[in-house]
Amino acid sequence: MDPPFSPDRGGDTDQETAKLQLAKGLADKAKHIKSCVLPPRYSDVYPSGHLNKIIRVRIPNQPPSTLWDISIEDGRISSIESYDPESSDHRPLSGVLDGSNRLLAPSLCHAHIHLDKCFLLQDPKYSDLQIENGDFREAMEMTGKAKARFEEDDLLRRGRQLIEESIHYGVTAMRAFVEVDGGVQFKCLDAGLKLKKEFEDRCQVQICAFAQLPLFSSHDSGEEIRRLMTEAAHQEGVDVIGSTPYVEQDEVKMKMNVRWVSMMALFNGKPLDLHLDYFLEEDKQPLIWAALDIIKGRNWMERDGKQITLGHCTRLVRFKEEDWQRLTRDIGKLPVSFVGLPTSDLFMMRTQEMVRGTLPVPEMIKTYGLEAAIAVNNVGNAFTPQGSCDPLSIASLGVGLYQAGTKKDAEILYETVSLRAKAAIGCEATSLNLAVGEPADFVLFNRADVGWRCRKSLVEVVYDAGANRQTIHRGKLTTY
Numbered sequence: 001m002d003p004p005f006s007p008d009r010g011g012d013t014d015q016e017t018a019k020l021q022l023a024k025g026l027a028d029k030a031k032h033i034k035s036c037v038l039p040p041r042y043s044d045v046y047p048s049g050h051l052n053k054i055i056r057v058r059i060p061n062q063p064p065s066t067l068w069d070i071s072i073e074d075g076r077i078s079s080i081e082s083y084d085p086e087s088s089d090h091r092p093l094s095g096v097l098d099g100s101n102r103l104l105a106p107s108l109c110h111a112h113i114h115l116d117k118c119f120l121l122q123d124p125k126y127s128d129l130q131i132e133n134g135d136f137r138e139a140m141e142m143t144g145k146a147k148a149r150f151e152e153d154d155l156l157r158r159g160r161q162l163i164e165e166s167i168h169y170g171v172t173a174m175r176a177f178v179e180v181d182g183g184v185q186f187k188c189l190d191a192g193l194k195l196k197k198e199f200e201d202r203c204q205v206q207i208c209a210f211a212q213l214p215l216f217s218s219h220d221s222g223e224e225i226r227r228l229m230t231e232a233a234h235q236e237g238v239d240v241i242g243s244t245p246y247v248e249q250d251e252v253k254m255k256m257n258v259r260w261v262s263m264m265a266l267f268n269g270k271p272l273d274l275h276l277d278y279f280l281e282e283d284k285q286p287l288i289w290a291a292l293d294i295i296k297g298r299n300w301m302e303r304d305g306k307q308i309t310l311g312h313c314t315r316l317v318r319f320k321e322e323d324w325q326r327l328t329r330d331i332g333k334l335p336v337s338f339v340g341l342p343t344s345d346l347f348m349m350r351t352q353e354m355v356r357g358t359l360p361v362p363e364m365i366k367t368y369g370l371e372a373a374i375a376v377n378n379v380g381n382a383f384t385p386q387g388s389c390d391p392l393s394i395a396s397l398g399v400g401l402y403q404a405g406t407k408k409d410a411e412i413l414y415e416t417v418s419l420r421a422k423a424a425i426g427c428e429a430t431s432l433n434l435a436v437g438e439p440a441d442f443v444l445f446n447r448a449d450v451g452w453r454c455r456k457s458l459v460e461v462v463y464d465a466g467a468n469r470q471t472i473h474r475g476k477l478t479t480y
């Protein structure tokens with residue numbers, strides 16, 4: 001190997017001159033190849049990077065026959081004007097994206113996704129771990145075995161794949177759960193923080209340091225998890241603190257879990273995410289009442305407590321009218337939001353009588369005015385082997401699941417994977433009407449060449465979204 005170049009190294013002048021000549025020759029050759037041979041790049045044809053304007057698009061809540069031009073400044077919508085074919089210049093201009101009659105809508109969001117245990121069923125490293133029974137116990141065991149083998153390279157490989165695929169589907173924000181415990185220590189968290197940085201220009205990745213295992217039911221491991229979670233909660237880049245009270249062995253310990261983790265979130269000024277009441281049995285009481293009491297007992301509002309997000313909560317399907325009324329009263333002004341996870345619930349949650357259930361999210365929004373969203377939860381693992389990284393696939397499933405097929409219902413379903421999902425995790429959102437000053441976070445549906453089959457409204461998108469999309473995050477194209 002050549003010694004490192006040093007300008008004050010004497011006696012090698014001829015060698016250096018030869019090197020410089022060789023470098024110049026290669027540069028000339030590269031210039032020649034570039035000017036004669038290379039095909040046009042994507043960026044020569046389409047604008048790349050930051051956009052000033054998106055022209056000729058349909059937007060939600062407007063007649064499909066009208067087209068609009070959206071101007072963007074500093075990553076935000078600066079004007080929305082009707083498209084004028086007479087005055088518009090159709091030559092490809094830098095920073096201008098021609099929407100060609102396609103539908104432009106607010107971008108999508110994963111309000112709840114597990115970054116560290118995605119694609120375990122696809123990654124060759126874990127090919128020996130395949131589903132034999134398809135139940136919750138097996139999913140816990142298989143994931144436990146996989147976690148014992150987690151290393152940075154496969155955490156980054158699988159996590160990167162999940163974020164890339166999500167961006168392709170129109171996602172610009174997500175809450176990513178990474179587990180912290182005595183086995184994985186900070187491996188998942190560190191990989192999550194690296195990916196958050198890697199994708200910061202293309203997607204807002206919130207990192208939730210998450211205790212999936214019991215904090216109190218096992219003396220030694222619980223103590224270690226609490227020590228690690230305390231350290232993680234202080235760490236820069238960790239946005240949210242979360243835990244899973246339902247894995248504790250009894251109600252006393254579940255309450256201890258909520259007390260401990262809510263204190264940790266409040267103390268660190270971070271949002272709280274609880275995976276709660278993940279069962280369906282009517283004779284088993286839900287923890288949500290006690291959880292709300294504990295949080296209120298902390299004077300959450302007076303102490304500037306942040307968003308509280310409650311995931312799963314399948315037991316709430318047993319609620320009667322009076323329980324829902326009580327829930328809205330008990331929540332009061334607390335910043336509580338719910339995230340239903342229908343694909344996981346359908347696969348994992350059933351009673352002995354084969355009753356299945358998932359949070360009735362549209363009903364919670366329409367009838368009780370609760371903040372709620374739906375999310376993908378898991379991709380490619382034993383908790384949820386079916387499904388993709390597309391939040392709209394969950395909205396589409398919702399049409400049948402909640403019997404929500406009207407235009408209004410479809411719009412609510414779209415919201416639950418877009419602006420309501422962002423609100424559920426405390427992210428700034430773009431409204432369906434698109435208003436000046438809002439973030440320029442969009443998804444543009446379809447290719448330009450599909451004619452009448454082009455999706456013209458949110459209803460069509462929720463019924464059948466199609467896979468071909470372009471994503472814009474803070475005025476920047478993030479898909480190529």
Ligand SMILES: [Zn+2]
Pocket residue numbers: 112114275311377
């Ligand atoms: Zn989850």
